[in-house]
Amino acid sequence: MKKIQSKWGRVEVKNKMESKTKPNPELETGDAQELTHQLPTNSSPTNYLHSSFPLLSFCFLSFSTVYHRKKEQLNLIKVSAKMSSSPKEPNVITCKAMVAWEAGKELVMEEVQVSPPQPHEIRVKVVCTSLCRTDITAWESQAIFPRIFGHEASGIVESVGKGVTEFVEGDHVLTVFTGECKTCKHCASGKSNMCQVLGLERRGVMHSDEGTRFSIKGKPVYHYCAVSSFSEYTVVHSGCAVKVSPHAPLEKICLLSCGLAAGLGAAWNVADISKGSTVVIFGLGTVGLAVAQGAKLRGASQIIGVDTNPQKYEKAKVFGVTEFLNPEDCKEPIQQVIKRITGGGTDYSFECIGDTGMVATALQSCCDGWGLTVTLGVPKMKPEIAAHYSAFISGRTLKGSLFGGWKPKSDLPSLVEKYMNEEIQVDEFITHNLPFEDINEAFSLMREGKCLRCVIHMPK
Secondary structure, three states: OEEEEEOOEEEEEOOOOOEEEEEOOOOOOOHHHHOOOOOOOOOOHHHHHHHHHHHHHHHHHHHHHHHHHHHHHHHHHHHHHHHHHOOOOOOOEEEEEEEEOOOOOOOEEEEEEEOOOOOOEEEEEEEEEEOOHHHHHHHHHOOOOOEOOOOEEEEEEEEEOOOOOOOOOOOEEEEOOOOOOOOOHHHHHOOOOOOOOOOOOOOOOOOOOOOOOEEEOOEEEEOOOOOOOOEOEEEEEHHHEEEOOOOOOHHHHHHHHOHHHHHHHHHHHHOOOOOOOEEEEEOOOHHHHHHHHHHHHOOOOEEEEEOOOOOHHHHHHHOOOOEEEOHHHOOOOHHHHHHHHHOOOEOEEEEOOOOHHHHHHHHHHEOOOOOEEEEOOOOOOOOOOOOOOHHHHOOOEEEEOOHHHOOHHHHHHHHHHHHHOOOOOOHHHEEEEEEHHHHHHHHHHHHOOOOOEEEEEOOO
């Protein structure tokens, strides 16, 4: 007995030339199986195969036609699904924001309209924002109102404008008050973080078109540092946002978008503190204590903290401060005390108060020859610095620091990673957690010196 295999089934040809088909169990009932139900019994194997070709060809052509029709229908379904799932143009959002109407007056909860992001911008749903001393300084002294303050924040991308390729909806981000375009002279130099395109914005508008994205009843509400995080939603330039790991807790890492990073960077990038060195820090707020932490991690042997609030000393020990000085308790100028207990002055001194008069004191507190003073504070008044020329002739150096020298988009992800690996302290800076509606309480706590960082939690 000979056996012949075809794609429709198995054909057995017996000695008496009788043949029948045993259907392939893989085939379901239908036209294909019916075609092979009965085959001729009075033909030779060769004649039988020849006579079967037209039937098999017809079946193949029928199957091919059905297949291609189904394929076309499937492609149409895919195209339709793709079109229906394409992102819609973002609309105006109405949300809650804490608006400052006058200098020094309490913020007011208002309904604001937030425009869609323009080209190269993103709209962010703010998750957490923390109060920075700079917010208070601007709120007390500047004249641009109505305004939404806040710049130290974390959130989730809600929508993106045209030309944005780095971010998609759902990305976790930190907002930053100074951006990184990566193409200007400063960004390309490797020597500076002073972006010429997305630098510190002081006029209350956006970088791209000098307009606002907030309004109340059609009237503009101004931005702060092109961030304005005291709002449930905000719009920022894509160069002023940093994508971070979705596993990092947004209620903690928001501190890394300003003060904490500024202090660490001043110690590591600007001063480049060396092991075994001596350090003095004027002002033990978040920035000053972040400097202390950076000095401790670099192996400084002596870290002196100077502040008029004695309650800060115990907290300062946590971050590495070894000695505490209160100028109000000293019978001689504080710089003389520091020189005496360090044998001629410290290797490094940091001014973290925002008092230009204290810059000269910090400069006199470091040693001759190589003493380095770094100023980080933002002054409320008297922005000019006065110092005797002899301080510089004797070899001292005065340097300024913006955001600790960090390039935000390039460098902040590494700081977040250090936090996730428990290499730096962040949680210990958070002294209060408050709901959004209690933000004025955070202002009071900071003005009274009763907090380090108040984290404001947005409604979920």
